[in-house]
Amino acid sequence: MSFLEVKNVVKRFGTNEVLRGLNLAVEEHQVVCLIGPSGCGKSTLLRCVNGLEEIQEGEIRLHGDRITGPGVDLNVLRRDVGIVFQSFNLFPHMSVLQNILLAPIQVLRMPEAEAKAKAMGLLRRIGLEHKAQAYPDQLSGGQQQRVAIVRALAMEPMLLLLDEITSALDPELVSEVLNLLRELAHEGMTMILATHEMGFAREVASKVCFMHQGVVHEEGPPEQIFFNPQHERTQQFLSSIIEAGRL
């Protein structure tokens, strides 16, 4: 039994079938990278794992416990599974510190002093202590995204989902976010990344999954997927990535 099991998941938006019987297994401390063309269902898969989208068929299990279907307490699930979005989605009316404190205090009922000490520790770690009282729009994109990651980490999730978190950033800001992810990976955080950063995927991924038309088309260690892809569609995708100079 794997840490996270996605079995035959089907997700439809109306008549549009986005996930078509998708299977995926993730072990603890693994970093799994989802790659594939736009619209292949990477984001949708992550949103389903976090319970932001309902699935129509199949099931998802975390630690063997079923986390989809009726009767699942999504609020409890989401304490264990954090997600970071492409567009940061910080709360614009709250300071950086308030953004981080909200969930630990309201959801975990952590005492304020304890939560604050922890949040400041996390901010120190990403070098943004001095921005604790700043508002999100006073930060650069890279800083905002790092705060968003820290906001998710403050809940001490077992699994962190990262949905193309560097796609909305200026190129020179990408590295500061990737460095943080690299650190998390070395510490053994279990993560699933949907990403277009192939170089990064090659470096940190335990497993790379190429998604196409709502299923995992091919999966394996990064060397195999990037240098010896078996399927024709994977080869096409990678050669267009190489043409664009992204690998």
Next chain:
Amino acid sequence: MPETGSNLKEARRRTPTLPRDGFRFALVALLLAISLIVATGAVMWEVKQTMATNLFQALWADCLLVLVTLVPLGLLLTASHSLRQSRAAQLALQKDNLIAARVHSSEAHTWAWFTLGYAGALLLFLLLVLFFIANNVAVGRTFFQLPLIADSFGLILQAFWVNVVIFLFAGVFSLAWGLVVAIAKLLPGKPAQPIRFIATIYTDAFLSLPSIIVIYLIGFGLPLTGIPFFRNLPLEALAVVALTLTYGAYMAEVYRAGLESIHPSQWAASRSLGLSYGQTLRFVVVPQAVRRIIPPLLNNFIGMQKDTALVNVVGVIDAFNQARIIASNDFNLSAVTTVALLFILITIPQTRLVDRLVERDRARFRQG
């Protein structure tokens, strides 16, 4: 066809556009300025005559009249400036100095428009003065008798307190009630369907009912039912209930627009952190929504303030009712003018306050 097209283009390129000739416009401005000077003199003379027939004589008044008569002379300055500039433009054009001609011409137009704008304002002022003194100051006497205003001021201010109390209570209640209704209207899922339905019917009904009818039905009707609770309530409280119900519907519509304007990604971010639906509303969505809708909420609030004058239909002695009693005793409307002034006085600061709140918020969100 393409050839003629490109020829046209070439031709256009070779002949630069000449500046507009501002001379005639400047002349019009000058004539207007002169006629307004004459008109102002005539109107002020008329005022002086009216003062004489009413045996009113005061040095300050005469000084004021002279001063007002002199003001339009300023228009002569602007108009003649415009005239000079248009002349300079013509001269520059004769010397083939196209750039200087354009500069002068644009100056001429600016000053001519300037003259026109101020002349228009002055004209309105003169018309107002004429209206005021027409029929031997009939308008002034009917609405602005200073002694009557001074005499009635105390009583009316006291009665105005009733309006203030009513709109403060109804304001707070309708702001809270509106939010409840808006949230009820937006509740998701099948189980909430009846609640959504009721909330929709409520807003539909009270948006279409004139507030005067609601006040009448509740203020007169509920005590008539004989139910002890309603019979013992003061009329003011029933007025508060009526206004809360009416304006709660308006507020609810504003809240709903605000809540719906918050991007779904904010919901996703909050829910993904484990916050419940209610917590997301309370900490994430409502605070952002309210910030966006402060101006329309306050407009409703001001609208409700004005509608407190309607409570006289059920016999509450508010400022307007008091003023009407005084007005019918004096056979003069000056007391009602006092009420009007009071309403204006309390409304203007609120409008400015909101402007400032909005500006401050915008400034903070604009930083960085």
